[in-house]
Amino acid sequence: MSQHSGKAGGLIDPHAFDVFEFARSGRQAAGAVRVSQLPRMLNEVPADAPDRDTLFTWQAEGATQPELQDDGTEAAQPYLRLALHGAAWLECQRCLAPYEQSFDIEAAYRLVASEEEAEEFPLDEDELEVIVGSRQFDLVALIEEELLLSLPLVPKHDVCPQVHESLVSGAAGEHASDLSEDESESDSEDPTSEVAGEGDAGKPNPFAALEALKRGGGEDEGGKKH
Ligand SMILES: [Zn+2]
Structure with missing residues (x-):
């Protein structure tokens, strides 16, 4: 220097x-x-x-x-x-x-x-x-x-390390989220049902409703071109 x-x-x-x-x-x-x-x-x-x-x-x-x-x-x-x-x-x-x-x-x-x-x-x-x-x-x-x-609008993890299901759904629903449309036998001990708990499928979370809204919002606009 x-x-x-x-x-x-x-x-x-x-x-x-x-x-x-x-x-x-x-x-x-x-x-x-x-x-x-x-x-x-x-x-x-x-x-x-x-x-x-x-x-x-x-x-x-x-x-x-x-x-x-x-x-x-x-x-x-x-x-x-x-x-x-x-x-x-x-x-x-x-x-x-x-x-x-x-x-x-x-x-x-x-x-x-x-x-x-x-x-x-x-x-x-x-x-x-x-x-x-x-x-x-x-x-x-x-x-x-x-x-x-440059701060993110909503700062958050890409994937949060420890979000408990119970925090999101408000219920310790091991079986609660297993319902699907063609499931008529609710008492089945089907081993494959264990896997479903990890999926996004039936998990009630605050964003699910929003997602549904988004999907529902996309109406068929191509049908009527006049
Ligand atoms: Zn987080």
């Missing part, structure tokens, strides 16, 4: 650097932030998480792209690209246990000089965000914003 290597572009302070210069000279930087540096993100991490201070790595890259101006000329405009990878522990809304949510974010921003300019900016590209740059730009704040925006 005693010597500057001009080629490497030098280090930036991710809390305060000139993002316009960063863009115009096409610089790159990379680093890491911990959840403990992101207070609003830390709020989302449950107290009983195995690790409340996980790490995110980031890469930032500045660039310019020619853009058509109001006066018909083209001018190079500043852009920032951000890649963000890591994981944070969140509370599963299904079983209320903590689980590790991974984040893989790639974003591109058009940098503008003021809020006014940002509001006037014609948004014709969904994937491009417009942000207000600064000579004291706080990349860590942007990183936190992106993470918060």
